Amino acid sequence: MGLEMKSINRKILQVGGSWAVTIDKKIAKRQGYELGEEVDVEIKKIKEVEQIGN
Numbered sequence: 001m002g003l004e005m006k007s008i009n010r011k012i013l014q015v016g017g018s019w020a021v022t023i024d025k026k027i028a029k030r031q032g033y034e035l036g037e038e039v040d041v042e043i044k045k046i047k048e049v050e051q052i053g054n
Contacts, residue, residue, distance in 0.1 A: 009046060
């Protein structure tokens with residue numbers, strides 16, 4: 001495939017057993033991504049935040 005990967009900063013909104021990836025429609029179209037495709041996702045912490053909830 002060899003598609004260019006672009007870094008996009010996002011906040012974690014939910015912690016659970018499974019997760020989904022939402023990307024901007026323009027980026028998806030430009031990169032050739034289609035709904036339902038499997039993709040590799042890499043995450044890294046870029047900012048410390050106070051713990052919310054439990």
